[in-house]
Amino acid sequence: xxxxxxxxxxxxxWLLGLLIGGLYCGERILRGEVxxxxxxxxxxxxxxGGQSVYSGVTKNFxxxxxxxxxxxxxxxxxxxxxxLKEKLAQQDLVDMNGASESLLGELRDFFKPYRHQLLAxxxxxxxxxxxxxxLAASVVTGLYSPVSGFRLYPFADDPFNLGGAWFQEVFPxxxxxxxxxxxxxxxxGRIWYLIDGQVRGSxxxxxxxxxxxxxxxDFPSQSGTQMGDADLLFSGVIFxxxxxxxxxxxxxxTVGSGSLLGILLLVIAVFRSRRALAxxxxxxxxxxxxxxxxxxxxxxxxxxxxxxxxTTLLGLAVDYCFHFLIKYRVHGDxxxxxxxxxxxxxxxxxxxxxxxxxxxxxxxxxLQQLAVFLVAGLVGACSAVLVLTLCFRELPSASLxxxxxFFSTRxxxxxxxxxxxxxxxxxxxxxxxxxxxxxxxxxxxxxxxRHLNSSxxxxxxxxxxxxxxxxxxxPQRYWVVAGQDQQQVLERTEKVVAxxxxxxxxxxRLAVAVTAMVPSLAAQRxxxxxxxxxxxxSDGAVTVMCVMLQSDCSQWQSLPGDVLDELEPSGVPATVxxxxxxxxxxxxxxxxxxLRQGALPAQRKLESMAELPGVTYVDQVQVLSETLKxxxxxxxxxxxxxxxxxxxxCIFFYGRRGSVVLVSVLASMFVSLALSxxxxxxxxxxxALLLVLGxxxxxxxxxxxxxxNGETWLASTLAxxxxxxxxxxxxxxxxxxxxxxxxxxxxxxxxAWLITPLMFQLARGxxxxxxxxxxx
Amino acid sequence: xxxxxxxxxxxxxxxxxxxxAGFISGLAQRLAKxxxxxxxFEQTRYISVLxxxxxxxxxxxxxxxxxxxxxxxxxxASVVRISPDQGVxxxxxxxxxxxxxxxxxxxxxxxxxxxxxFSRLNDYFRVEHEQGVTAREGDHxxxxxxxxxxxxxxxxxxxxxxxxxxxxxxxxxxxNGDRTEIVxxxxxxxxxxx
Numbered sequence: 018x019x020x021x022x023x024x025x026x027x028x029x030x031w032l033l034g035l036l037i038g039g040l041y042c043g044e045r046i047l048r049g050e051v052x053x054x055x056x057x058x059x060x061x062x063x064x065x066g067g068q069s070v071y072s073g074v075t076k077n078f079x080x081x082x083x084x085x086x087x088x089x090x091x092x093x094x095x096x097x098x099x100x101l102k103e104k105l106a107q108q109d110l111v112d113m114n115g116a117s118e119s120l121l122g123e124l125r126d127f128f129k130p131y132r133h134q135l136l137a138x139x140x141x142x143x144x145x146x147x148x149x150x151x152l153a154a155s156v157v158t159g160l161y162s163p164v165s166g167f168r169l170y171p172f173a174d175d176p177f178n179l180g181g182a183w184f185q186e187v188f189p190x191x192x193x194x195x196x197x198x199x200x201x202x203x204x205x206g207r208i209w210y211l212i213d214g215q216v217r218g219s220x221x222x223x224x225x226x227x228x229x230x231x232x233x234x235d236f237p238s239q240s241g242t243q244m245g246d247a248d249l250l251f252s253g254v255i256f257x258x259x260x261x262x263x264x265x266x267x268x269x270x271t272v273g274s275g276s277l278l279g280i281l282l283l284v285i286a287v288f289r290s291r292r293a294l295a296x297x298x299x300x301x302x303x304x305x306x307x308x309x310x311x312x313x314x315x316x317x318x319x320x321x322x323x324x325x326x327x328t329t330l331l332g333l334a335v336d337y338c339f340h341f342l343i344k345y346r347v348h349g350d351x352x353x354x355x356x357x358x359x360x361x362x363x364x365x366x367x368x369x370x371x372x373x374x375x376x377x378x379x380x381x382x383x384l385q386q387l388a389v390f391l392v393a394g395l396v397g398a399c400s401a402v403l404v405l406t407l408c409f410r411e412l413p414s415a416s417l418x419x420x421x422x423f424f425s426t427r428x429x430x431x432x433x434x435x436x437x438x439x440x441x442x443x444x445x446x447x448x449x450x451x452x453x454x455x456x457x458x459x460x461x462x463x464x465x466x467r468h469l470n471s472s473x474x475x476x477x478x479x480x481x482x483x484x485x486x487x488x489x490x491x492p493q494r495y496w497v498v499a500g501q502d503q504q505q506v507l508e509r510t511e512k513v514v515a516x517x518x519x520x521x522x523x524x525x526r527l528a529v530a531v532t533a534m535v536p537s538l539a540a541q542r543x544x545x546x547x548x549x550x551x552x553x554x555s556d557g558a559v560t561v562m563c564v565m566l567q568s569d570c571s572q573w574q575s576l577p578g579d580v581l582d583e584l585e586p587s588g589v590p591a592t593v594x595x596x597x598x599x600x601x602x603x604x605x606x607x608x609x610x611x612l613r614q615g616a617l618p619a620q621r622k623l624e625s626m627a628e629l630p631g632v633t634y635v636d637q638v639q640v641l642s643e644t645l646k647x648x649x650x651x652x653x654x655x656x657x658x659x660x661x662x663x664x665x666x667c668i669f670f671y672g673r674r675g676s677v678v679l680v681s682v683l684a685s686m687f688v689s690l691a692l693s694x695x696x697x698x699x700x701x702x703x704x705a706l707l708l709v710l711g712x713x714x715x716x717x718x719x720x721x722x723x724x725x726n727g728e729t730w731l732a733s734t735l736a737x738x739x740x741x742x743x744x745x746x747x748x749x750x751x752x753x754x755x756x757x758x759x760x761x762x763x764x765x766x767x768x769a770w771l772i773t774p775l776m777f778q779l780a781r782g783x784x785x786x787x788x789x790x791x792x793x
Numbered sequence: 794x795x796x797x798x799x800x801x802x803x804x805x806x807x808x809x810x811x812x813x814a815g816f817i818s819g820l821a822q823r824l825a826k827x828x829x830x831x832x833x834f835e836q837t838r839y840i841s842v843l844x845x846x847x848x849x850x851x852x853x854x855x856x857x858x859x860x861x862x863x864x865x866x867x868x869x870a871s872v873v874r875i876s877p878d879q880g881v882x883x884x885x886x887x888x889x890x891x892x893x894x895x896x897x898x899x900x901x902x903x904x905x906x907x908x909x910x911f912s913r914l915n916d917y918f919r920v921e922h923e924q925g926v927t928a929r930e931g932d933h934x935x936x937x938x939x940x941x942x943x944x945x946x947x948x949x950x951x952x953x954x955x956x957x958x959x960x961x962x963x964x965x966x967x968x969n970g971d972r973t974e975i976v977x978x979x980x981x982x983x984x985x986x987x
Binding site: 091092157158161163165166167168171173194198203567573 | 836847880897
């Protein structure tokens with residue numbers, strides 16, 4: 018087979034591959050569920066011994082959502098809340114909470130037999146502290162008062178209202194609500210209507226997000242003037258996820274469009290050729306299709322952050338094409354141009370790919386995905402350029418002379434002048450690097466996971482306001498209590514709760530645990546004995562009360578009955594347990610003790626509780642931050658090792674000239690880190706350094722391979738310009754992770770573009786033309 | 794939850810619309826003109842498990858915008874204050890207000906009836922005029938409040954408010970047959986200033 022025929026086969030094969038890739042991606046995207054937006058999906062799963070608890074807490078919380086609506090006119094507010102709830106209930110992927118009446122009935126019926134062995138802490142304290150006369154007088158006063166508070170059971174069944182007090186301790190927020198059609202509460206002079214529910218799937222599923230956001234986005238306009246001065250508050254992971262997904266989509270669009278526009282303008286300005294434009298479009302298409310196809314083959318779903326970051330691939334992929342097109346313009350033959358750039362192209366792409374592949378070692382699923390996406394994209398771009406060398410033909414078009422003249426008259430002399438001051442320059446460079454190193458040491462590190470939050474201030478304010486109104490539970494900090502059996506777990510849980518709350522007033526208690534609803538059997542027996550002796554004993558409060566009420570009290574002679582040794586958390590109806598998170602998460606060998614929002618026990622308490630058997634304190638924020646810290650250290654070590662190996666490779670391949678690459682890389686890395694890590698160096702800054710490394714090597718290798726001349730400088734400038742544009746746009750991102758990456762690579766590329774020719778000049782020790790008036 | 798409800802006196806008026814809705818609307822308008830009230834009450838609770846009914850008595854005052862003070866004097870002294878700002882509180886011996894949990898509804902009903910803001914009651918009850926002689930003739934009339942929601946109906950079957958020129962009695966019926974009757978005697982009343 019002749020070479021031209023072979024070339025045609027190869028080109029055809031490549032085009033067929035692209036077609037198959039395009040069809041595969043199209044089919045997957047049309048089928049849906051291809052993209053995800055969970056920021057935690059970028060972070061590795063933890064195995065802290067309590068991971069399943071964490072998953073339980075997280076999953077339970079993350080599906081819930083709350084909308085609170087208030088209107089200056091409560092009737093308007095009520096009508097709007099009803100309308101909004103109806104609209105949300107019509108969504109297939111959303112379940113609205115609305116069965117509180119039947120739920121209360123179910124709870125009341127289930128717990129009724131146990132009402133004399135389930136005491137609120139305050140009730141227990143009163144029974145222990147007060148005499149029968151005071152206990153009876155309290156009930157009698159209540160009977161004559163116009164208000165007597167919440168009762169779970171009628172007076173005849175529970176004259177001392179043990180059930181009402183117990184219920185209020187388990188569900189303190191429930192009794193604050195008014196029994197309106199839509200539950201409502203009054204706060205700061207306004208009435209807030211509560212519309213709450215769960216999404217059926219993950220809140221990070223775009224379908225779930227769409228189900229909710231469609232209604233909420235359209236509701237104000239559909240309600241017309243009724244909305245008026247109405248206020249809406251939102252709380253729930255799904256709102257943050259929706260906002261993050263919108264942000265990511267918007268940034269994909271911005272970075273992608275900006276990069277494409279920049280590339281287009283550069284091509285038009287420099288090449289002024291439709292075929293050059295087509296070659297670049299072909300390279301970009303090959304790169305993106307390859308990246309997406311491989312990513313979708315390897316991963317079930319592609320994260321939106323991967324796509325947003327992946328749009329910078331456009332800037333990287335086009336680099337190789339620029340080198341090819343410029344060489345083609347000079348030599349007028351694609352095969353010759355291909356031969357000239359091939360080694361540089363392979364070394365350059367290889368080093369970038371190696372830098373990205375290092376991220377596969379990272380335990381971060383998001384970074385692994387990013388690495389696969391970018392490596393596949395670079396392979397696609399590199400292959401596309403090699404394919405172009407086989408088939409590219411261009412009609413005679415505008416010369417590159419103006420740009421090459423600009424290099425020889427302006428750029429080269431400037432580098433020569435600087436290169437002439439070799440000693441001063443080397444000393445200055447060493448001093449600057451030392452200063453930057455000192456500055457970076459002074460900056461220190463930042464590993465707080467909360468800094469990765471991309472939610473807007475208004476959404477965070479809304480979330481806080483809802484937590485204030487509803488008194489939410491903190492899903493980030495809790496204790497895991499383990500035991501050999503259910504009773505041991507419950508008894509240990511009671512010790513933890515006591516350690517947290519023993520010196521607190523009943524209204525200021527912090528702990529939320531299953532034992533509030535279902536105490537250990539020992540505690541139930543203790544409470545039952547207390548009730549039997551203090552209330553229903555022969556000289557108990559009931560006898561005194563009956564004297565005061567002049568009644569015979571025959572009704573209560575059989576109370577409290579025998580203690581029932583059968584009430585355990587597993588027996589609580591699932592619908593009831595689902596409304597009390599600690600009960601929902603309790604198993605035979607484990608329970609959790611949660612804290613109310615914003616509250617944190619003193620450090621000495623935390624330490625004392627750590628000594629209790631079977632008790633583990635979990636602080637998710639701290640755990641995740643520690644995870645980030647350990648990975649930052651690991652990746653830094655990895656980077657250092659990679660740099661060591663890379664230095665040896667440079668010396669092996671290029672000898673003394675390898676120092677051009679090394680110094681360029683080091684200078685670019687230090688400069689980029691110093692200019693972008695003002696808040697402290699994060700894991701993502703360090704990971705971005707890998708990209709700086711790869712891109713700087715790109716530039717340096719092409720200079721070494723092709724020499725410091727107008728063509729190489731122009732290709733390098735065009736390549737840098739597109740990447741600088743892409744990463745510069747990424748640096749403006751509101752997503753912290755993308756911002757870190759973008760800013761590091763932006764400054765790194767800028768530094769590499771300026772420094773690398775200078776390093777080449779220094780290494781070359783080139784002579785200075787006499788016309789410049791400087792000694793060499 | 795709700796245990797007792799009281800209503801203020803209704804000034805004698807000429808009602809222009811005798812339909813149930815018109816009657817209630819007219820009644821509400823007139824109640825809305827009340828600026829302040831003072832009076833005594835006698836309350837009788839019939840609880841099935843107790844041999845004898847529980848009788849108590851005391852005074853009440855209502856000041857528009859500030860709320861109600863309900864003072865039980867016999868046989869056990871207690872003070873309850875209901876205000877738009879603080880809701881329902883029991884005032885203890887040291888004059889400290891103690892919030893009553895789950896009493897928001899009681900506050901809404903108390904203040905709704907005294908201020909004539911029936912629209913707030915409509916959130917919870919179906920308010921009906923018991924057909925009979927009309928207020929036009931200055932004779933007896935009666936309103937019946939029936940809970941709209943099952944949750945409330947489990948605690949309260951209905952409320953009957955009866956009167957002639959003033960509200961004279963109120964009866965609360967509980968689902969288990971227990972009931973509370975309150976009889977009012979207004980000693981002083983005044984319209985609000987405009």
